[in-house]
Amino acid sequence: MTLPSRVDYTREAALLLIKLSAINGPLMFHQSGGCCDGSSPMCYLKGEFRVGGSDVLVGELVIPELNEAIAVWMSASQFEYWKHTHLTIDVVDGRGGGFSLESTEGKRFLTRSRLFTDQEWAILENSPVKTGA
């Protein structure tokens, strides 16, 4: 039985990630919370943001054109409130918040969400997630 994915991406997001990878190198995401630009998936050069035991690896974006998968991280405490929802990283016009890399492109990554189906949740509910420790 394959584990359902927790995080996916749109084709538009993939195209932007391919472009940002070409400019910057391998990438990562950390899903933000809180004020202002909170709730934005922040895109960084891989390793720029230090993850640790208080972060969980929500999933990895495997984009065929890229050699490396892009890890998507989130604070473990935040994950507790988000874990029942499937995330899709999309992109809209605007400016990336914080120090996220896409702001220079006039774009902003956006997390869209849906509830897991009962079948998906039955598998995921008791599946452990990896931390950054």
Added chain:
Amino acid sequence: MTDFIAPGQPGSKVNYLSRYDHWINGEYVKPDSGQYFENVTPVTGKVFCEVARGNAKDIDKALDAAHAAAPAWGKTSATERAIILNKIADRMVAHVEAIAVAETWENGKPVREALFVDIPLAIDHFRYFAAAVRAQEGSAGELDHDTVAYHFHEPLGVVGQIIPWNFPILMAVWKLAPALAAGNCVVLKPAEQTPVSIMFLMDIIKDLLPPGVVNIVNGFGVEAGKPLASSPRIAKIAFTGETTTGRLIMQYASENIIPVTLELGGKSPNIFFNDVAAENDAFYDKALEGFTMFAVNQGEVCTCPSRGLVESKIYDKFMGDVTARTKAIKMGNPLDLSTMMGAQASTDQLEKILSYLDIGKKEGAKVITGGERADLGGELSGGYYVMPTIFEGNNKMRIFQEEIFGPVVSVTKFDGFDNAMEIANDTLYGLGAGVWTRDMNTAYRAGRAIQAGRVWTNCYHAYPAGAAFGGYKASGIGRENHKMMLDHYQQTKNLLVSYSPNKLGFF
């Protein structure tokens, strides 16, 4: 025609420049890259000026200016600095309408808020810290007959400040006033969504500050904010924003071993106990208004009362009354004084709010009113407007747990004090909270039990200087808005002096 004429139109109180450079060392400085980015008004969605796109070299230039100015500025007397801060306040009073209109045009907020709240608070903030630093004293502790510990306050030197877009001027002043009062020089990076309100203000007050004391570099976070936050040449970094960037800023600060103050938002509960509706009087009316405060600044406030907790006995009546109050919110052109709710600050903010309206519905929350984007017609059709929205659901839903930063309140009912506290504290954040009751014992116990830095009691969304503001839990580190903020911008120098003529006798 609106009450205030739009910037750039004949007769307007505001004429923005067509292009803004950085403000470094007391003059406008072109960006190193030669590049500018477009600045859009959310009122109509149209570009109204261009702004310098800063990079690490611009930040370095600003740090050079700040470091050159710091020794002399740090040695000015508190009296001199207080006089300057008061002069800034006076100058702002003389231009209050222009500053308010400028901010409204850039941010989208209703002009009545800018004119009667944001800018007057900013003015008062300069006065408060002018007074606070005048009244600040060091101390002399007589440790024993011959030994005295003197404590002096010294400025940190050069500090970095990164400002959010929801109150482009007030949030800048919250950080600038204490930093300047304490004798520091500042390199400030405004939000890229609202880069010029603070430039507009700076242009009005620029002759009052010595060159290099305040330097403003605009640009994108990754290009200008990051080099500032990670610079080994700042003695402190202050940031208001979200948790991931907050952590990254702490990470950079740890590399340089400098202090940080962080304000990272919240998911504030606004709690209404049964006795609120005991009478249909002025207090009940005030409580209804208190609930509706989620629409202040279109909900783009770190302390937006975005979780409504209503006790079960009054739930139906209270929700009926606040729904009517919410439906009466007048949306319109932010430049009209009668407009209660304006535009969301940016297109990406609009998209984010819509994504939350979507997940709220998917999770089964009930839309009591609103729930959609608003089209206000005419030239406002291109602007970023969202209907004030009330959701009904439960505290485990994501719309109850994440800061939507829009005019959206998620409501649930509770039974009794303990249940209210349990729901109120079931959140990652702890910035603000509201408690409404006629029983002051209940109010006191609730205020102490809620894990949040600010508990408004029978009021909401007041931000007077003198009341400490800051977060518990993931909402951040440090306090603003209070004289204790001076400590966040000062070193403590201890002179430990022996007045004894005699040796210890050890050697």
